[in-house]
Amino acid sequence: MVEEDNTLMTTENSSLPQVPPELQDNVRLMPWDKLYNWSRKRSMWPLFTGLACCAIEFIAAAASRFDMGRYGMDIARASPRQADLFIISGTMTKKMAPQVVRLYNQMAEPKYVIALGACAISGGPFKDGYNVISGVDKFLPVDVYVPGCPPRPEALYNAILTLHAKITNEPISSLRWYQKDGEDEGIPVPVLGPDMVDWRLMYKVPPLERSK
Amino acid sequence: MAEEILISQPTTEALSTLEQHFPGAAQPAEYEGIVIAPGHLGKVASFLRDQLGYDYLSLVTGVDYPEATAQFPARFETTYHLFRSKGGGPLVLHVHANRDDPVVPSVVGVWPGASVHERETWDLMGIRFEGHPDLRRILLWEGYEGHPLRKDWHEVYYEEEKKPFSSRHPEGRPVQAEERAPLGCNLRYPPDWSPDSWEPQAEMRVYAPMDEHVGDNGRSMPTDQVVINFGPQHPSTHGVLRMVARLDGETIQQLEPVLGYLHRCHEKIGERNTWLANMPFTDRLDYVCSMSNNFGYAVAVEKLMGVEVPERAEYIRVIMAELTRIMNHFVSIGFFTNDIGVYLTFMLYALEERELIIDLFEMASGSRMMCNYFRFGGVARDLPEGWLSVAKELVYERIPRRVEEFEKLCLENEVFRARTIGVSALPADVAVAYGCTGPLLRACGVPYDVRRAEPYSIYDEFDWDVAVGHNGDIYDRFKVRLEEMRQSLRILRQALERLPDGPIQSKKVQATAKVPAGEAYGRVEAPKGELGFYVVSDGTANPYRYRIRTPSFANLGVLGKISRGHLVADVVAILASIDITLGEVDR
Amino acid sequence: MYGIGILKTFGVTVGRFVTTFADDLKWFLKGGFGKRYSPEALPERQSPRGRGVFTVQYPNEKLIVPENYRSFPFQVIDPETGKTRCTACGICAKACPPQCIWIVRAMDPETGKAKREPAEFFIDVSICMSCGFCVEVCPFDAIKMDHDYEIATYGRDAGEFVWDLERLSKPLAHHAAIHPTQYAAEKAEQEQKAAQKKARQ
Numbered sequence A: 001m002v003e004e005d006n007t008l009m010t011t012e013n014s015s016l017p018q019v020p021p022e023l024q025d026n027v028r029l030m031p032w033d034k035l036y037n038w039s040r041k042r043s044m045w046p047l048f049t050g051l052a053c054c055a056i057e058f059i060a061a062a063a064s065r066f067d068m069g070r071y072g073m074d075i076a077r078a079s080p081r082q083a084d085l086f087i088i089s090g091t092m093t094k095k096m097a098p099q100v101v102r103l104y105n106q107m108a109e110p111k112y113v114i115a116l117g118a119c120a121i122s123g124g125p126f127k128d129g130y131n132v133i134s135g136v137d138k139f140l141p142v143d144v145y146v147p148g149c150p151p152r153p154e155a156l157y158n159a160i161l162t163l164h165a166k167i168t169n170e171p172i173s174s175l176r177w178y179q180k181d182g183e184d185e186g187i188p189v190p191v192l193g194p195d196m197v198d199w200r201l202m203y204k205v206p207p208l209e210r211s212k
Numbered sequence B: 001m002a003e004e005i006l007i008s009q010p011t012t013e014a015l016s017t018l019e020q021h022f023p024g025a026a027q028p029a030e031y032e033g034i035v036i037a038p039g040h041l042g043k044v045a046s047f048l049r050d051q052l053g054y055d056y057l058s059l060v061t062g063v064d065y066p067e068a069t070a071q072f073p074a075r076f077e078t079t080y081h082l083f084r085s086k087g088g089g090p091l092v093l094h095v096h097a098n099r100d101d102p103v104v105p106s107v108v109g110v111w112p113g114a115s116v117h118e119r120e121t122w123d124l125m126g127i128r129f130e131g132h133p134d135l136r137r138i139l140l141w142e143g144y145e146g147h148p149l150r151k152d153w154h155e156v157y158y159e160e161e162k163k164p165f166s167s168r169h170p171e172g173r174p175v176q177a178e179e180r181a182p183l184g185c186n187l188r189y190p191p192d193w194s195p196d197s198w199e200p201q202a203e204m205r206v207y208a209p210m211d212e213h214v215g216d217n218g219r220s221m222p223t224d225q226v227v228i229n230f231g232p233q234h235p236s237t238h239g240v241l242r243m244v245a246r247l248d249g250e251t252i253q254q255l256e257p258v259l260g261y262l263h264r265c266h267e268k269i270g271e272r273n274t275w276l277a278n279m280p281f282t283d284r285l286d287y288v289c290s291m292s293n294n295f296g297y298a299v300a301v302e303k304l305m306g307v308e309v310p311e312r313a314e315y316i317r318v319i320m321a322e323l324t325r326i327m328n329h330f331v332s333i334g335f336f337t338n339d340i341g342v343y344l345t346f347m348l349y350a351l352e353e354r355e356l357i358i359d360l361f362e363m364a365s366g367s368r369m370m371c372n373y374f375r376f377g378g379v380a381r382d383l384p385e386g387w388l389s390v391a392k393e394l395v396y397e398r399i400p401r402r403v404e405e406f407e408k409l410c411l412e413n414e415v416f417r418a419r420t421i422g423v424s425a426l427p428a429d430v431a432v433a434y435g436c437t438g439p440l441l442r443a444c445g446v447p448y449d450v451r452r453a454e455p456y457s458i459y460d461e462f463d464w465d466v467a468v469g470h471n472g473d474i475y476d477r478f479k480v481r482l483e484e485m486r487q488s489l490r491i492l493r494q495a496l497e498r499l500p501d502g503p504i505q506s507k508k509v510q511a512t513a514k515v516p517a518g519e520a521y522g523r524v525e526a527p528k529g530e531l532g533f534y535v536v537s538d539g540t541a542n543p544y545r546y547r548i549r550t551p552s553f554a555n556l557g558v559l560g561k562i563s564r565g566h567l568v569a570d571v572v573a574i575l576a577s578i579d580i581t582l583g584e585v586d587r
Numbered sequence C: 001m002y003g004i005g006i007l008k009t010f011g012v013t014v015g016r017f018v019t020t021f022a023d024d025l026k027w028f029l030k031g032g033f034g035k036r037y038s039p040e041a042l043p044e045r046q047s048p049r050g051r052g053v054f055t056v057q058y059p060n061e062k063l064i065v066p067e068n069y070r071s072f073p074f075q076v077i078d079p080e081t082g083k084t085r086c087t088a089c090g091i092c093a094k095a096c097p098p099q100c101i102w103i104v105r106a107m108d109p110e111t112g113k114a115k116r117e118p119a120e121f122f123i124d125v126s127i128c129m130s131c132g133f134c135v136e137v138c139p140f141d142a143i144k145m146d147h148d149y150e151i152a153t154y155g156r157d158a159g160e161f162v163w164d165l166e167r168l169s170k171p172l173a174h175h176a177a178i179h180p181t182q183y184a185a186e187k188a189e190q191e192q193k194a195a196q197k198k199a200r201q
Helices: A034-043 A053-062 A099-105 A117-121 A153-168 B009-022 B038-050 B113-126 B202-206 B266-272 B279-282 B290-306 B311-339 B345-365 B387-410 B413-422 B430-431 B474-498 B551-563 B568-578 B581-587 C004-031 C031-037 C043-044 C093-095 C133-135 C171-180 C180-200
Strands: A087-091 A112-116 A144-146 B027-029 B034-036 B056-065 B077-081 B091-097 B103-106 B126-128 B226-230 B243-249 B251-258 B518-526 B531-537 B545-549 C071-076 C102-106 C114-124 C143-145 C167-170
Touching: A053 A112, A053 B345, A087 A099, A087 B568, A099 B056, A112 A117, A112 A153, A112 B430, A117 A144, A144 A153, A144 C133, A153 B345, B009 B027, B009 B034, B009 B038, B009 B091, B009 B531, B034 B038, B038 B103, B056 B113, B056 B545, B056 C171, B077 B113, B077 B430, B091 B103, B113 B126, B113 B551, B113 C004, B126 B266, B243 B279, B243 B568, B251 B551, B251 B568, B266 B279, B266 B545, B266 C043, B279 B290, B290 B311, B290 B518, B290 B531, B311 B474, B311 B568, B387 B413, B387 B474, B387 C004, B413 B474, B413 B568, B430 B551, B474 C143, B531 B551, B545 C143, B551 B581, B551 C114, C004 C031, C004 C143, C071 C171, C171 C180
Parallel strands: A087 A112, A112 A144, B034 B091, B103 B126, C071 C167
Antiparallel strands: B027 B034, B056 B077, B077 B091, B226 B243, B243 B251, B518 B531, B531 B545, C071 C143, C102 C114
16 A cells, blocks of 8 residues: 655645745745645545445444544535546446446546446456456556455555545646546447447447457 | 145146147157157147136256257257146156257247246257247357357367366466467457458347337438437336337337346356355346345256255244345345346445345355355254344344334325336236246236245244235335335244254265266246256266346347337346346346 | 324333433443443443444444454465365365365376365455355365455456465464364364374384
């Protein structure tokens, strides 16, 4: 687990000016990044949805034994427009894939994804099922992976702290949603056909080889 | 009276009666049950229900025999398991259909609960049911290519027919399944298909059973009826369940659940697994109560293997099963109160009790949720030191206090009563005809509990009662669950006192042990209803057919009927009172 | 009177609310302000007797997992040989339900016969379902279930979740520390076998 960098963080092209000694009790300097990152990570609202068994551990993590309110995350929003964190807890099936991708597209940035459990990382024990997508990172960009089947609620909190460390160490200038040319059109939503139709594959593979 | 009900040979009795009334229609099956000729199925079904009293159809499933067996040629076989609602063992019917175009008459007219099972058999096996009112795919989507459970249908990540795979040892270098697949992922398209000239139809076919709004609604102002989705992502649907509803204002006119969003191919994977390897997969069916699922599978396979379970193991099994029942009912009433609007308070109280019970499970089995504790012929490991004292503390002091607290919290509360009394009252005969089981059925006044109807394990040695309601509305279902918790505590007190010493496994089962050929239907009273496993063995180390009859899947068949005329907010309460878990519904 | 039921509900919730503070007071009287968060108080608060606040303050407080807890497997390094006890028999690979164990048996380059040790041993923990069958079937006590669950990672580069023999190996002392009862039973059995062997000679 990456340690949080609690010292004053400097970005590549900034350096903090020196505060004269007589003012050090009254003046405190902080880069924007640190304030921004701190305020984001300490109130990250998860999306109130779960797919399968790991959702029960997510609910147990939000319940009174492993209180999620201590991390500022007890307000789980049902609407993706108001949520910051998508915890994919459970197997992503082909039938559910359009909905999961749509939910991710509808979330407002900044948004993060935690893949909770073996099924979300790689399809898990159900990997060779005909209706199972072998890993949610085939569609969504995942920030933290948590192995386990199911992972304990403490393992989920370890993942959240890992995500906090990632957020703390990210300067604002490197975030993909603040890049000048990084307009996100969203991930193309798959459609259900003879097998699930993933549009990115259709135009990548030449027609003759498409159905071996 | 008792001899009349618990006929120990339903098959022989039914066979002789059928030969009198329908000569030539019936013959004995290879392992268990009666083979009925397809042309006679409708009349035989009505006769069995009306004259012989088999009013509860538990399971309709299909089995694929691409090669001839000892007595019958290659065929698609549809198997029906019938029970009397008064109790007793199963009457098994088999109907054969040919391999090129399998068609079997539908029994939805006789037992409406067969509707969801027949749709699944059409979806996964490809057997068409003539006369079914709405034969669409249920777990996969309209437009899907192929019927996956057929023996000649291979999935994209197919490696070998049966586990253990030879590529793992002695020359096993890890190869990701994505590297073996042609497209680099779990997708495959038919050779004559192109996305440019294709119209997606899966979404539109979901709305097919929604009728057009016909007639006026008795109001002076013309109004429209709206079709809405309680989509797969919804805070109150207990998982990824979708319901399509046609509304007139706030009132439901028609409601259809859409399933399959968590279909994880348990049955296909189960056929590849070995018998023992299926045990941790059963944990993931009803993921809230994993011990009960293990119990059902162990009961089914032990019928085939013919092993005896030692007494200490039987007691431990009953203790675990009853603790699971209490834990599940806590979760159920906690989520139910969350759904009717007491946002989180009572749910947190209930989840606190669940945490204490799963602490016990973790001490004994090693995992909070996916216990994998039962084995064929006993349990995996013995109870650790200190387990009994913690369990006694819970059972004698803490849980009875909490059950009384929940009763005080909810049952007299005027708001609770206004939300639950009279809502979705389900008549008893409708519930039995739709194949409902569990607290949903018992709240209607039918005292059907598998632990009493067809006792398994040592439940007939304990002194306990079946909890029954009267009206079948939500209030009665809630009360039945509270009463079942009290009865479980009664069983637990007896079991914890009388727990004997001794071995916990009759014989250590090898990982690739062979199971004798045959078929068996083993069922237990899971907290949500009757959980049954229909297993067919061909004498090898892997199951030939592995079908799971889950209570939530069958109970959802009645959801559309009982929601009619209620408000949108009531549907949430009704769904919570039926108590489903999507891992079980979609498998 | 209409409303008595609602008042009873409130009575229960207010009672719970007051009980948490009463429990706090009890711990304060036992040993001051921090007593409630001391390591001795945690098992008491988390037991069926606990009445107050039920929360575990992760990561400052951690629950002690029971001995049987199953996280992911690890290979036991025998202190005498310095290598794993595994003989590459392959039984765990056969028993694994999702088939996530890959074993390459070592070959003796001179005789061309198989050696009783693994050349390579892989477990794909992104597929592992923590069932514990590999541990149950191993005849040599070479593979055991670990307790470590704090293994969240950032990336899914090639091999991140496929653990090889080096990553999976942990010393016997680790097994003895996290599974004391099992280790004591195994040692007793080994000593009994050694005594029997000696008696036969």
